[in-house]
Amino acid sequence: MPDDAGPADARLGDRRPAQRRARARDVQLRPVAGDLRRRLGRLVRGRLGADDERDGLLREGRDRPARLREHRRRQGRRRRQRRRGGPLPGRPPPPPPRRAGRRRHLRPRRRDDRLQRRARSRRPLPARAGAVPRLHPPRPRPLGPHGRRGQQPADRPGGRRVVPHRPHRRALIARPRPPRPPAPMFDPVRGKPDFPALEQEVLGFWRSGGIYRKSLERRRGAPRFVFYEGPPTANGLPHPGHCLTRTIKDLYPRYRTMRGQLCERKAGWDTHGLPVEVEVCKELGIHSKAQIEAYGVEPFIHRCQESVWRYMKEWETITERIGFWIDLSEAYVTYRRSYVESVWWALADLFDRGLLYRGHKIVWWWAQGGTALSSGEVGQGYKEVADPSVYVALPLVDAAGRPDGRSLVAWTTTPWTLPSNQFAAVRPELEYVVVREAGAPDGAPQYVVAEALAADLAAKLKVSFETLQTLTGGELVGRDYLPPFDTFRPAGSPPRATLAAGGDAAPAWRVVAADFVTTDSGTGVVHVAPAFGEVDYGVLMAEQPRFAAGGPALLNCVAPDGTFTDAFPMGSGRFVKDCDRDITRDLRARGLLVHQEQYVHDYPFCWRADADPLIQYPRASWFIRTSQFRDAMLANNARIDWLPEHIKDGRFGNFLETNVDWALSRERYWGTPLPIWVCEETGRAEAVPSYAALLAKPGIAGTEVFARAKEADPSLADDLAVHKPYIDAVTYASPFAAGRRMRRVPEVIDCWFDSGAMPFAQWGWPHEGRADFAGQFPADFISEAIDQTRGWFYSQLAISTLLFGGDGPRTLPGGVAPPPAAWPHPFRTCIVLGLMLGEDGQKMSKSKRNYKEPGVIFDAYGADALRWFFLAGQPPWTTIRYSERSIRESVPEFLLRLWNVYSFFVIYATIDGFDPAALLDAPGGLDHADLSGARGWRPVAERCELDRWMLAELSATAAAVVERMDAFDHFAAAGRISALVEGLSNWFVRRSRDRFWGPGRADGGPDTSPDKLDAYWTLWETLLGIARLAAPFVPFVTEAMWRNLAARPFGAAVAESVHLTDYPTGDAALLDADLVRRMALVRDVASLGRAARAGAKLKVRQPLSKVEVILGGGVEPADAAWLEAHAELVCDELNVKHFEICREPDRYITRSLLPDLKKLGPKLGKLLPQARQALEKGDAVALLSALERDGRVELALPGGTAVVEREDVIVRTTAREGWAAAEGPRAVVVIAAELTPQLVAEGLAREVIHAVQTARKNLDLEFTDRIDLALASPSAELRAALEEHRGGIAAETLAERLTILDGSGTGETLDVDGHPLSIAVAVAGGPGSRP
């Protein structure tokens, strides 16, 4: 996809860390440098040298230092009172035991402090320590007088310090009161967020404020974005997979709503089906249908209906908790009467159009239980068993029915199906042979088998065959044979039947052609018993239409209970599998058994009764002629936007290609009843489209059954009137036979039909809800996991195609207009989610306990964390490994980073009095243009570069995010948002620290610093922009930010919720591709510089004299000039004194020419390797100058002449050996590694400062505590360095007194770059603090 944010490498998100690009060169330091290096000192950033502004800052007369001094004095006084004899300067540091003891003392004391403050604050302690911004209502919190410790903002309930020292310190500073009252304009934000608690507050706000409803109201009349909720089965607890789908399903509607569309979200529940019945059976402790009927269908159905709602509360909880905005109060429910009637209408329409018919289906049948099993159930019951494997002779007969001495040999592992044999199948194009045991007498049996398998058979028989004849399968087709048993064969001459095409043929025991015959195993001749195999049944279905009359009927001598009927006397009344032995024995006796052995394979057993083998068995079933609509469904599919794309032609397309008629009916109890009534006399049927239509039938009877039940139990749901058993009782007068009744067929339907009818049935259409349906069909967007391919995705597409595609519905009651048939429908875009695996990479399973309950994640990390993990962690269609660790680890990268910036802003804005509401009277939508009316607001063009850059990045990101989100690519969009936050945190805030800390206020008053105010406006605007951009992804934290940053200061003048704002699309006026690219360059250079330092083992604390950069050819001159103008920035980042663009790069680098393979490849072809070598080996400088002069050079190569133009080559610069350098694709950065004694001294001083600061920290000093500092070292060099930088050290460490002693000292000795140093720190002014 095109990216308008500039070249890839200039983009914010593409800042590849230099470690990949940079190859730090080893530096050979000169002897003196090497010597120095060992004793390196470290120093602060170069600009903080002896004469720099930091020193200046501490001089009298400036605003901030003065306040600081005052503050420190007070602090010190208080400390002195509190402390009784700290460690003394010049004295030995306290011995370890005492120190440890003191530390132990310090921490508890802090807790005591907190408790006391809490007590003083007299505010109740909430159950959860939740110092989070309040969300509703925004009430100003009174703040006590300044300087009173107990009234600090830090004393939030919960006891954690919320605002660090600065506010307190500032409160102590003597300065004029700010013009505005001191109430904070923003609620304090704690550094360590408690996301779960925050989310609970947000949820409360959404609930009480009716925010979801308001978000819809706001878009009333706007173009719709239609979303369909694929109904989850409430019959079971929600698990992490549902959290994923609910996250995605929330994301896009939220996004589209912010973008200006109306997206109503109607929830739904799938309530019918076998799982519900199984659940109820479990409760009742029963299994079989017979047991259900014994229990009573009526009470059973009642239990099913109740069972559906058992987990509803959990579902609603998790739906709300994860932030899925959907209307649960008006959810559609598939068992509701209006829903059922919609389904009835669809079925009646199909029936009236001849698309619903009765046939047989071969199912996996549990004979003992008398029920069919779903494929899922079958899959659970496979066991490896040894079955008999028999090779049976089927004697071929001539036209007169006489055996001709040759026999087909067929193989089967289910001998019990042989009595129902109906055909023998061969593959027409296969070679078959007629064989006989070699050397056998003339009368010996002759077998017909596939040539490829003849040897196998011979081996089994332990004989060798001689081939008598070779023929194709095609020549065998049409031949008649004798079935292995006479079960269905009448005595006398073989039966014939008339073919539709003329002539006649045997309706059974005939060789047929079939392409499922393979030579993988067996004999190449397949025994076909249509009653006991789906493929076999297909043969029968193919044969039947060929006959005009008297065609083949289904032969079946097995009863539904799995026993042979009397049609097969040998096994009559016995379970079929128990008869295998007798059947085999009989075959052998009659000379038909060619061979017998054991065959080990997997065979399904009943998962509930694992001793019961399943058998395939034909059951009467109702079908929908979907296969007639195969092409229409494919055409519809072709128009759907599938994500990932391969679903369209892959899994889903393939499934449509091999479409077979939809077996609709189920011989169960809890489902939508099939609305077909059959005449008891004629067997003619009609379909009923609604309950009203049924009641209008002449001679209606039986409705009183439900009425009586309702009378007996008024709480009975009216919806049950259209369910079994009540609906079965309703009969009416047959229009086909006078005096006869119409009775409903007993079946219910596949619950997938329910879900697939959802686009119209959720509205009760066409009986009602016509406007709703007209406005919300088709869906713009749906999303479910890949396991719905043959489920909801198919059921929707099939039903919609059959009803609304092609010629459309014939009859719509009441003149209802059918929806337009233009494809795609019923959904335009479908995101197919990957499967979710548990912690161990295995399928999630409750029994394995390999996943954490969603609630655990919510309580520990929050819903935003889970959402962000799902949305930003990987493309949605990949398999997701759901683990607590991954979720936890995804938090710091984005949520925490964003939170830190947010909290940074609030802390400093509070200190500096930045209050947007005080400066801006008409906030409007708080878009960039709306801010221009604010006092002290400067147009971006007048602000500093960093602000311009930040706002340019914000706009570019917004534009890119919108572009990605409109393409349903939230993964990429999330990446952009994450990169923006990275840039905000690691560049804008970091580079702006001094601006926020600098003198002046940001309250618009007389003390206001314009630059500081700019920084606040920029950061505030950026944070609000990010809150809006990220709102659909992480709706909670963004809401908290909006509430605090916008709604709190502005109150009702702005949107109360971030979800009631418009989504940012980027402000073209703010885009600045040049600046974005250049800032990326400077960050690159800084990064390379650090890599060069690291390569030379020169830490950043060691100041260096110079850094030079050699820019690559791809860098535009204007960019180079810009970079040069930013020398100070680079120096600051890299702690060097000077930065320049190298004037004589050849000192540091070598140039080489690389062919641009992408351009040269197609041009040169086979010459390329030679040209490449010539370019790389040749004199790069000469070649380059020739290229630049002439625009082209001709290379004479062994294979011919290659013309190379300037654009065909890339100049690569490589750092020469011996320099501290790092090279990236756009620049080489060289560090001056030589160290002067001055630099080393500076570095040493900095190192000592660091050591002292560490000591301060170890002593738990307030950072404002002044100290007495004693440093002792036997090293003259170190002492000299310390003396030289005495002022800097004292200033940095807040040392009132600094003593530098010769000798080893008596305390702990540190090693400062090879110099021993002992440090003694004591709080200044304490007892005995004088040395």
Place this chain on the structure above:
RNA sequence: GCGCGCGUAGCUCAGUUGGUUAGAGCGCCACCCUGAUAAGGUGGAGGUCCCAAGUUCGAAUCUUGGCGCGCGCACCA
């Protein structure tokens, strides 16, 4: 067995139409910062791109065949 998808760093995953030095996050190691601090930042190490053959000037990328994993459909006479 058939179909679909997937095998890239210790882990989880990106990698656009084949192109020069294959990337990210986490983890690890080192460093920096110490006024976002129970935080934060930077750098580094780490890869036979599952294997093999082929196409091509050039393959992580395309083709074929293996091997392994996941899912779906069948379970095979």
